[in-house]
Amino acid sequence: MRLSLLHRIDLWARNLVPFALAALLVVLSLAPLRLSGFGAIAPWLPLVAVFFWSAHRPDLLPVWAVFLLGLFCDLATGGPLGVSSMTLMLAQLAVRSQRRHILPHPFIVQWVIFALFAVLAELVLVALNVLIATDFIDARPALFQALSTIAAYPLFAWLFGQAQRTLLRAH
Amino acid sequence: MAKRPGTVMRLATPLKAWVQRFLFLLLAMAAFALMLLGKADIALIDRARTAVQDGLTPLLDGLSKPIATVNGLIDYASELANLQAQNEALRQSNEQLLAWEATAREVMAENARLRGLLNFVPDPAVTYLSARVIGDQGGAFVRSILVAAGTAEGVRRGQAAMTGEGLVGRVVSVGQRSSRVLLLTDINSRVPVLVGEARHRAMLVGDNSALPDLLYLADDAQLAVGDTVVTSGNGGVFPPGLPIGRVASVEDGIAEVSPFVDWAHLEAIRLLDYALPGLIEADGEATGGAQRP
Numbered sequence: 273m274r275l276s277l278l279h280r281i282d283l284w285a286r287n288l289v290p291f292a293l294a295a296l297l298v299v300l301s302l303a304p305l306r307l308s309g310f311g312a313i314a315p316w317l318p319l320v321a322v323f324f325w326s327a328h329r330p331d332l333l334p335v336w337a338v339f340l341l342g343l344f345c346d347l348a349t350g351g352p353l354g355v356s357s358m359t360l361m362l363a364q365l366a367v368r369s370q371r372r373h374i375l376p377h378p379f380i381v382q383w384v385i386f387a388l389f390a391v392l393a394e395l396v397l398v399a400l401n402v403l404i405a406t407d408f409i410d411a412r413p414a415l416f417q418a419l420s421t422i423a424a425y426p427l428f429a430w431l432f433g434q435a436q437r438t439l440l441r442a443h
Numbered sequence: 444m445a446k447r448p449g450t451v452m453r454l455a456t457p458l459k460a461w462v463q464r465f466l467f468l469l470l471a472m473a474a475f476a477l478m479l480l481g482k483a484d485i486a487l488i489d490r491a492r493t494a495v496q497d498g499l500t501p502l503l504d505g506l507s508k509p510i511a512t513v514n515g516l517i518d519y520a521s522e523l524a525n526l527q528a529q530n531e532a533l534r535q536s537n538e539q540l541l542a543w544e545a546t547a548r549e550v551m552a553e554n555a556r557l558r559g560l561l562n563f564v565p566d567p568a569v570t571y572l573s574a575r576v577i578g579d580q581g582g583a584f585v586r587s588i589l590v591a592a593g594t595a596e597g598v599r600r601g602q603a604a605m606t607g608e609g610l611v612g613r614v615v616s617v618g619q620r621s622s623r624v625l626l627l628t629d630i631n632s633r634v635p636v637l638v639g640e641a642r643h644r645a646m647l648v649g650d651n652s653a654l655p656d657l658l659y660l661a662d663d664a665q666l667a668v669g670d671t672v673v674t675s676g677n678g679g680v681f682p683p684g685l686p687i688g689r690v691a692s693v694e695d696g697i698a699e700v701s702p703f704v705d706w707a708h709l710e711a712i713r714l715l716d717y718a719l720p721g722l723i724e725a726d727g728e729a730t731g732g733a734q735r736p
Contacts, residue, residue: 299499302589303506304579304709312583312651335463339470343477347495349580350587350616350623353488354477361471394583401584404478405630410652413583 289439290332291341293432294321298345313416315424318345319393322360323386323425324432326367327374338364355400363393379429386429387422394418493618496589500621503577504591511710569682570716572596576709577621586629586651587612590712593620601680603715609686609703610634610674611712624712627655627687627702635677636687638698639670647672647687647700654691654699666693672700682717 297317318341325333342357366389367374374385394414401409481488522529558565574596578589592598594617604611604624612626613634625632632649638657643664645657660666670690676683691701 299502300506302499302503302578303510304503304576304588305510310579312580312586314579314582316582335467335470339474342474344495347492348499349582349585350492350589350625351582351585352478353481354474355584357477358471358474361467361474365467397584400478404482407630407650409584409630410650413651417583 286439287332289435290321290325290329290432291337293435294318294325294333294341295344297321297428298341298348302348312413313420315421316390316393316417317421317424317428318342318356318360319363319390319421320386320425320428321432322364323367323389324429326364327371327382328432328436330368330371333364335361335364352401352404355397355404358400359393359396362396363389366392379426382429383422383425386425390418390421390425394421489616492616492623493593493621496616496621496623497593497618500577500589500591500618503589504575507575507577514710566682567717571713572598572716573711573713574598574622575711580626584630584651586626586632586649587615588624588626588709590622590624590714591620592714593618593622595619597716598622598714599716603674603681603685603717604712605685605715606704606709606712608705609688610681611704611709613680614714622714626706627704628653634681634687635675636672637675637683638664638666638672638690641665644675644677645672645698653706654701657690657698657700660696660698666690666698668692682715685715 294317301314301317322333322338322341338360339357342355342360343353345351345356345360346353370385374382377385394417398409398411398414477488557563572592574590574592576588577591580586580588588611590604598614598617600614600617602614604614610627612624612629612632614622615625616623626649627634627647628649628651630649630651632647632655634647636645636647636657637643638645638660641664643660643666645664646659647655648658649655657666657672668690672687672690674681674683674685674687686703688700688702688704691699
């Protein structure tokens with residue numbers, strides 16, 4: 273199959289949508305809302321993105337894109353480098369291997385599965401942060417972050433679903 | 444090739460899977476390497492951080508303005524609601540403050556006279572630079588904020604960041620147009636402090652909770668809830684005497700400090716320019732002073 277240059281660029285731009293959308297959400301979640309303590313428990317949106325795309329369109333979010341997304345996340349938030357990359361890549365690996373058991377289910381069940389992934393991902397985050405800080409850290413914000421991420425899932429899964437339907441219909 | 448897709452596919456699929464697995468391992472190792480390297484102070488990593496920071500600044504700056512407007516409106520509305528009670532509280536606090544002002548003036552005059560008598564070496568003058576907060580804390584594991592001022596405005600690493608209420612933290616990375624301030628509450632924050640009227644030396648150590656701990660207190664130090672905590676100026680990074688907070692609780696020898704800063708209303712902060720001449724001498728003096736009689 274031969275593609276014209278314009279078509280190729282168009283396809284390439286469309287393939288970039290999942291990554292660009294996830295990176296944009298990282299930036300937006302940094303906006304200073306000035307709600308006391310909200311920053312610490314704000315949903316970890318990259319996980320929603322990685323879960324959604326790895327389940328629905330794994331071809332559009334390759335492993336190196338997940339690595340870059342995590343790196344961008346760490347650089348933008350000022351956190352320890354490599355932690356987000358590692359956690360997101362592990363999440364992607366798990367979702368990809370369980371894809372067949374996730375996709376056929378209705379939305380509510382997918383949400384429950386996501387909740388499980390979110391709790392596991394926060395545990396990995398806490399473990400890696402404890403390793404790096406070589407000190408115990410307060411795990412409560414991580415628990416609340418897991419809960420807020422689970423609560424944010426329907427909205428952002430819907431948003432990604434819309435993006436998939438409108439922008440990526442060509443495939 | 445296109446004529447025999449079967450053969451190509453049969454070869455390409457396992458190859459692709461193998462490449463994927465190899466790539467995953469490679470990237471996982473890269474992530475681990477970053478975790479190890481990130482602890483060391485590496486120029487390249489610092490540059491990457493500041494580059495991302497600077498890249499985000501215009502976007503976050505644009506976002507922070509409408510948010511500040513909305514927040515301002517909400518604050519205005521809530522203040523209108525309890526205007527009378529607030530007025531009464533302010534009147535009372537004003538009376539108290541006037542009394543304190545008189546005392547402060549007396550003490551200042553006396554202080555100046557005594558310093559004159561002792562030929563006291565004055566502290567270098569502190570100059571301020573105000574910057575807007577454009578980036579909130581990102582996530583459950585870091586306590587830091589972004590401000591819209593960088594090397595172009597003369598910001599340097601290590602500067603103290605304050606609001607009118609008290610110390611916020613310290614500048615940890617500086618880009619062209621933006622800087623990151625590590626808050627007092629972050630797990631990596633260490634601030635040498637003096638506690639209470641007895642001026643016990645301690646280290647204020649963050650643990651990612653709202654109340655940082657006081658560590659390395661002398662065994663005989665007697666702390667009480669409500670004691671004020673100020674910077675000691677040890678190490679010459681911060682000027683001495685910056686207000687930080689009050690001791691919130693003392694349990695089993697661990698004291699927690701409640702900072703004065705209102706974290707929910709960090710809109711603009713002041714970065715202190717404090718150049719201490721002869722840092723080594725100051726250090727020597729500090730260790731000498733630490734010896735207790």
